[in-house]
Amino acid sequence: xxxxxxxxxxxxxxxxxxxxxxxxIKRILIARPNQRLGNLxxxxxxxxxxTLTFPDAKIDIIVKGDxxxxxxxxxxxxxxxxxxxxxxxxxxxxxxxxxWLSVRNKKYDLAINAVKGSSSGKLLTKMARANYKIFGxxxxxxxxxxxxxxxxxxxxxxxxxxxxxxxxxxxxNNELPSLKLKLEPQEIAEGKRVLNNITKxxxxxxxIFTYATGAKCYSKEWWLPFYEKLKSTYPDFNIIExxxxxxxxxxxxxxxxxxxxxxxxxxxLLSNTVLFIGADSGIMHLSSAAQIQTIGLFxxxxxxxxxxxxxKSISIKTNGLSPKKIxxxxxxxxxxxx
Numbered sequence: 001x002x003x004x005x006x007x008x009x010x011x012x013x014x015x016x017x018x019x020x021x022x023x024x025i026k027r028i029l030i031a032r033p034n035q036r037l038g039n040l041x042x043x044x045x046x047x048x049x050x051t052l053t054f055p056d057a058k059i060d061i062i063v064k065g066d067x068x069x070x071x072x073x074x075x076x077x078x079x080x081x082x083x084x085x086x087x088x089x090x091x092x093x094x095x096x097x098x099x100w101l102s103v104r105n106k107k108y109d110l111a112i113n114a115v116k117g118s119s120s121g122k123l124l125t126k127m128a129r130a131n132y133k134i135f136g137x138x139x140x141x142x143x144x145x146x147x148x149x150x151x152x153x154x155x156x157x158x159x160x161x162x163x164x165x166x167x168x169x170x171x172x173n174n175e176l177p178s179l180k181l182k183l184e185p186q187e188i189a190e191g192k193r194v195l196n197n198i199t200k201x202x203x204x205x206x207x208i209f210t211y212a213t214g215a216k217c218y219s220k221e222w223w224l225p226f227y228e229k230l231k232s233t234y235p236d237f238n239i240i241e242x243x244x245x246x247x248x249x250x251x252x253x254x255x256x257x258x259x260x261x262x263x264x265x266x267x268x269l270l271s272n273t274v275l276f277i278g279a280d281s282g283i284m285h286l287s288s289a290a291q292i293q294t295i296g297l298f299x300x301x302x303x304x305x306x307x308x309x310x311x312k313s314i315s316i317k318t319n320g321l322s323p324k325k326i327x328x329x330x331x332x333x334x335x336x337x338x
Contacts, residue, residue, distance in 0.1 A: 023169040025109045028059045031124040032114040035065035037282030040072045041289045042153040048177035049157045051078045075182035178310030181289040191268030205238040209278030210250035215300040223250040229323040
């Protein structure tokens with residue numbers, strides 16, 4: 001598919017645009033055909049950017065699967081419709097085809113492929129009936145003066161701003177938005193109550209997540225000494241472990257733990273902690289979306305593409321580093337000044 005779609009959108013800038021005519025953007029389509037928690041959360045900065053730039057516009061977003069997206073995008077009021085492709089297209093070919101065809105039935109002002117290199121995203125953008133289209137890849141991209149342009153959440157925002165400049169349309173030039181779940185005050189309050197029931201004291205709390213999928217997952221032999229070093233370095237803080245849906249622990253459940261299948265409930269609890277430490281995973285991105293300081297541990301995937309940012313968050317490439325060296329790179333944000 002990447003080979004078949006590599007040239008889609010390359011000639012789009014060659015289309016003549018009437019620059020004397022005012023650009024009106026009221027209907028927007030965003031293509032992000034994916035169902036994973038982290039990938040949906042990584043789309044939230046683009047949604048914020050689009051809303052800031054076109055506050056009166058209505059947004060349709062194409063995802064895969066109909067379960068997580070309504071939860072993640074719950075309080076994004078500018079979203080008009082979540083268009084869900086089947087998670088397993090060959091098990092629901094008719095529904096899959098209907099969704100693709102529906103993209104042709106509605107008129108949009110702007111269509112955006114939200115992820116550079118997404119074959120299905122580029123095809124959906126090409127199919128869309130839209131006056132303006134952003135396919136996610138520009139020849140000029142290598143000339144960007146942004147050293148973070150390869151980040152999967154930031155790249156589509158830079159592309160949007162670049163494209164709007166090219167078509168002579170005002171664009172937002174402020175600091176890039178960070179991931180945001182848009183938790184409600186009552187959710188945060190409930191998260192605080194749950195956390196207090198776990199810690200049973202008034203000390204600030206560090207959350208760790210010791211699981212990840214595949215090669216991103218650190219072993220018990222790695223996590224156990226790291227946990228012990230973290231405890232000795234921060235004796236005045238609570239340390240709790242957020243458990244994965246598999247309900248397993250790489251530190252053998254040595255720390256007080258929290259388990260939930262509700263991502264908003266997990267985020268609400270995390271929003272009441274001062275620091276999160278974990279490998280690249282959906283829960284790491286959920287921590288970022290809860291707007292807390294996040295330390296991403298990377299040994300396999302690229303932190304330039306997936307690393308947490310904002311709220312003094314950092315990525316640490318752990319290859320060859322001892323727990324002591326890793327923890328030396330961590331500086332807990334002073335919450336009293338935030």
